[in-house]
Amino acid sequence: MKKTLASLTLLATIGSGYVQAEQPSFNYVEGGYTSIDDFDGFLVRGSYEFIDNIYLSGSYSALNDELSDLGIETDTDLDIATIGLGVIIPVSDTASFYLEAEYIDLETSSSSNTGRPDFDESEDGYELSMGVRAMLTSSTEIYSELSHRDIFSASTEITFGGRQYLTDNLGLFAEYQRDDFETDTYNLGVTYKF
Structure with missing residues (x-):
């Protein structure tokens, strides 16, 4: 926990040294490829700062895993939807801390050729x-980001990521997440800020 807080503080400090940049935008939509261990699929997510320093967030991911073993074929779908509310706390001209609470809905379906x-x-x-x-x-x-998630059971997750803008509004993002169950998540895609 102390190492995580130290890395968050370091990021804020690094960002504060570059005065030519602005605050990160909390008004964006993005989408792309997502992978959670053996599952892969697509994700769409966004955020909207509807009043100063308060924002809404939401996301939807649809993932699939197909297994074939000894003639048994299993197809599993995983759909994850979230909606949340967050608070932005600017710490410099170019960096902000944020706190967020989200509701999560997880749907799992699986079928096989076994009858x-x-x-x-x-x-x-x-x-x-x-x-x-x-x-x-x-x-x-x-x-x-450091997150505490509770769905089937409680877990803690750390996220590292970046966005590289190709124009004033359009860019690319890459993200890595890992939780204390050693579940790895990778997200890659296109981002648009408004």
Whole structure:
């Protein structure tokens, strides 16, 4: 925990040294490829600062995993939807801490060629996060986040990522997440800020 807080503080400090950049935008939409261990698919997410330093967030991911073993074929779908509310705390001209609370809905369905009934399950839970976003330059952003998630069971997750803008509004993002169950998540895609 202390190492995570130290890395968040370091990111904020790094961002504060580049006065030509602005605050990171909390008004954006993005989408792309996502992978959670053996599952892969697509994700769409966004954020909107509807009043000063308060924002809404939301995301949707659709993932799939197909297994074939000894003639048994299993197809599993995983759909994850979130909606949240966050608070922005600027710490310099180019960096902000944020706190966020999200509701999570997780839908799982699985079918196989064994003739057994299909499996469907739905769970909901929550996630509490704190993070920092910092603009290194006017077109390069880095961020880190620490989250506590509780759906099937409680877990802690650390996220590292970055956005590289190709124009004033359009860019690319890459992100890596790992939780204390050693689940690895990779996200890559296109981002648009407004």
